[in-house]
Amino acid sequence: MEITRRDLFKVSAAIAITGAMSRVALAADDPLPSWNEGAPKKAILDFVHATTDQGSPRFVPEPERIATFDQDGTLWVEHPMYTQVGYCLERVPAVVKAKPELANVEPFKTVLSGDREAIAKLPTSDLYKILGATLSGMSVDQFEAEVKKWLETARDPRWKQPYTALVYLPMIETLDYLRANGYKTYIVTGGGQDFVRQYSERTYRIPPEQVVGTAGGTTFGYDKSGRPFLTKDPKLLLNDNNAGKPEGIHMMIGRRPYAAFGNSTGDRQMCEYTKAGDGERLAMLVLHDDANREYAYGPAEGLPDTRVGTFTQALYDEAKSNGWTIISMKNDWKHIFGY
Amino acid sequence: MEITRRDLFKVSAAIAITGAMSRVALAADDPLPSWNEGAPKKAILDFVHATTDQGSPRFVPEPERIATFDQDGTLWVEHPMYTQVGYCLERVPAVVKAKPELANVEPFKTVLSGDREAIAKLPTSDLYKILGATLSGMSVDQFEAEVKKWLETARDPRWKQPYTALVYLPMIETLDYLRANGYKTYIVTGGGQDFVRQYSERTYRIPPEQVVGTAGGTTFGYDKSGRPFLTKDPKLLLNDNNAGKPEGIHMMIGRRPYAAFGNSTGDRQMCEYTKAGDGERLAMLVLHDDANREYAYGPAEGLPDTRVGTFTQALYDEAKSNGWTIISMKNDWKHIFGY
Numbered sequence: 062m063e064i065t066r067r068d069l070f071k072v073s074a075a076i077a078i079t080g081a082m083s084r085v086a087l088a089a090d091d092p093l094p095s096w097n098e099g100a101p102k103k104a105i106l107d108f109v110h111a112t113t114d115q116g117s118p119r120f121v122p123e124p125e126r127i128a129t130f131d132q133d134g135t136l137w138v139e140h141p142m143y144t145q146v147g148y149c150l151e152r153v154p155a156v157v158k159a160k161p162e163l164a165n166v167e168p169f170k171t172v173l174s175g176d177r178e179a180i181a182k183l184p185t186s187d188l189y190k191i192l193g194a195t196l197s198g199m200s201v202d203q204f205e206a207e208v209k210k211w212l213e214t215a216r217d218p219r220w221k222q223p224y225t226a227l228v229y230l231p232m233i234e235t236l237d238y239l240r241a242n243g244y245k246t247y248i249v250t251g252g253g254q255d256f257v258r259q260y261s262e263r264t265y266r267i268p269p270e271q272v273v274g275t276a277g278g279t280t281f282g283y284d285k286s287g288r289p290f291l292t293k294d295p296k297l298l299l300n301d302n303n304a305g306k307p308e309g310i311h312m313m314i315g316r317r318p319y320a321a322f323g324n325s326t327g328d329r330q331m332c333e334y335t336k337a338g339d340g341e342r343l344a345m346l347v348l349h350d351d352a353n354r355e356y357a358y359g360p361a362e363g364l365p366d367t368r369v370g371t372f373t374q375a376l377y378d379e380a381k382s383n384g385w386t387i388i389s390m391k392n393d394w395k396h397i398f399g400y
Numbered sequence: 401m402e403i404t405r406r407d408l409f410k411v412s413a414a415i416a417i418t419g420a421m422s423r424v425a426l427a428a429d430d431p432l433p434s435w436n437e438g439a440p441k442k443a444i445l446d447f448v449h450a451t452t453d454q455g456s457p458r459f460v461p462e463p464e465r466i467a468t469f470d471q472d473g474t475l476w477v478e479h480p481m482y483t484q485v486g487y488c489l490e491r492v493p494a495v496v497k498a499k500p501e502l503a504n505v506e507p508f509k510t511v512l513s514g515d516r517e518a519i520a521k522l523p524t525s526d527l528y529k530i531l532g533a534t535l536s537g538m539s540v541d542q543f544e545a546e547v548k549k550w551l552e553t554a555r556d557p558r559w560k561q562p563y564t565a566l567v568y569l570p571m572i573e574t575l576d577y578l579r580a581n582g583y584k585t586y587i588v589t590g591g592g593q594d595f596v597r598q599y600s601e602r603t604y605r606i607p608p609e610q611v612v613g614t615a616g617g618t619t620f621g622y623d624k625s626g627r628p629f630l631t632k633d634p635k636l637l638l639n640d641n642n643a644g645k646p647e648g649i650h651m652m653i654g655r656r657p658y659a660a661f662g663n664s665t666g667d668r669q670m671c672e673y674t675k676a677g678d679g680e681r682l683a684m685l686v687l688h689d690d691a692n693r694e695y696a697y698g699p700a701e702g703l704p705d706t707r708v709g710t711f712t713q714a715l716y717d718e719a720k721s722n723g724w725t726i727i728s729m730k731n732d733w734k735h736i737f738g739y
Contacts, residue, residue, distance in 0.1 A: 124607055201650060245609075258654045268463055269654035270584075279650050281643035281669055289672045291650055298637055298651065304620035311540060311618050311630055312637065313652060315597045315608035330620055333628045 306331035645670035
């Protein structure tokens with residue numbers, strides 16, 4: 062039998078799909094089409110080239126390629142309220158139904174009143190009480206089912222979209238591009254690890270085991286039929302904000318990232334830790350300066366620093382003087398959402 | 401140009417190396433050559449077939465394929481002493497040199513005396529003091545360098561081999577076989593997470609981020625030049641033994657394993673948790689019943705249960721009545737070591 066060029070082409074195509082050549086094929090197109098040309102897009106492309114080109118003096122072996130992404134305000138919308146806080150507030154009636162004695166106890170009383178202005182003014186200590194009551198005390202399986210159910214029906218008040226639709230398309234492209242180049246992508250969030258894990262795979266193509274977040278402990282036990290299960294504890298094991306981010310990265314990953322993406326002071330130490338490594342390292346911060354298409358807050362608008370997690374002027378200055386890249390939503394992103 | 405069968409063969413070979421066909425090629429040979437034919441080998445082969453064959457009613461999608469392995473006594477030798485405890489004891493002189501006031505304080509005084517019999521009799525509480533003093537208080541970088549240096553020169557007293565050579569070849573084959581079938585393999589050890597991570601990739605082809613172990617916290621800070629670094633704390637975050645194993649699996653992986661391998665009561669809850677999942681689940685325990693080629697202890701020899709981590713008669717009975725598979729080192733392993 063004679064084998065034709067056409068046969069060989071078919072076999073070669075199969076290689077391109079299954080093997081290493083798929084990366085070459087991808088690189089031929091623009092891997093970041095939702096980004097405008099400019100310094101941030103160039104920084105990502107240059108970083109990937111410098112760390113993955115075999116001939117580069119700053120080549121990084123594939124197993125060491127770790128990239129970490131904050132979630133709220135970096136991968137998806139965080140205004141006017143963290144999505145998870147919204148979930149917790151909406152869970153309060155169910156919690157009070159199970160424990161009626163809470164109905165007249167603050168802060169539950171205020172939340173039940175539905176008075177949005179009063180709820181918005183609750184101090185952080187009260188917020189933690191609500192988080193504790195709504196994120197612990199149930200089995201892991203029960204919690205996971207509740208979060209999944211909520212996500213199906215909950216809608217953002219401004220865009221009337223499911224929260225998982227409000228992810229930033231340019232960042233999804235960045236995640237895909239890094240992965241196509243051998244990077245393992247992680248979420249490193251101040252949000253609840255167990256909460257984010259319920260949608261990370263579907264929304265970001267990041268599996269649960271690559272979600273590092275604020276985490277409480279669990280307690281192993283047996284139900285009446287002797288079946289083992291885990292109960293979510295109120296005890297905090299990891300506060301994955303600020304210094305807790307590099308600490309959480311060490312605990313959960315055990316390697317220093319080569320690239321880190323954030324948008325607030327809560328990501329400062331993660332960026333510092335990343336940039337302090339040898340060789341080529343990338344730190345990028347998303348600046349929310351697009352009130353029309355999303356929101357504008359932080360130094361772009363001179364807004365006051367009322368929350369943990371704000372992009373302060375001090376952070377902006379540190380980024381500028383240490384070679385971190387600022388991403389302007391307004392100027393650098395051609396599209397914001399993909400829905 | 402005419403393309404010959406030989407050209408096509410070359411291209412096909414390239415596919416076999418790079419793509420999915422490599423699995424087919426592997427499966428044609430015996431993937432577990434160091435195992436004798438018998439129930440345990442069959443259990444592994446049947447499990448993989450049932451969970452990875454697309455036509456199987458118990459097929460498991462690839463992202464959910466998680467297998468967890470205890471380390472000491474399951475993947476490598478744990479007698480006469482856990483390797484890490486040996487490391488800690490050998491670190492005591494350096495710790496005392498840095499803090500001379502410890503020289504006359506127990507248990508450091510006994511360790512410095514070199515009296516093996518007295519050292520072997522130290523109570524667990526004293527052992528924890530030694531672990532605390534030798535595994536914390538230094539930077540993460542310093543600790544990692546010390547462990548790597550120690551592993552290069554330390555030798556097991558019986559076999560005169562580096563500890564990392566004393567891994568069980570049949571288990572290495574099992575790790576490889578599971579990975580070749582899309583399983584993500586994890587170590588879930590009572591040993592120190594940071595300790596095991598220093599050699600897991602080279603020894604087991606398990607990357608640091610897939611090592612779950614007993615873990616202390618770290619504290620983020622800056623050195624005199626302003627460079628950020630992490631210091632290892634004595635504070636325990638995760639005691640990855642007994643109930644701590646499923647708790648650690650939830651914290652670090654967030655998915656229930658489909659297969660779990662252990663050898664002691666410390667692995668009981670991990671096996672129970674694994675088997676309690678839906679569909680096909682595998683739990684296997686290594687029984688040390690080969691005094692000639694390795695050691696014999698536990699129910700095989702009626703040895704007393706003096707340590708946490710012993711294979712008790714109660715564990716043996718639970719395994720037998722719940723469909724866990726007992727691996728007899730003596731009968732089921734053709735070879736034990738690969739060095």
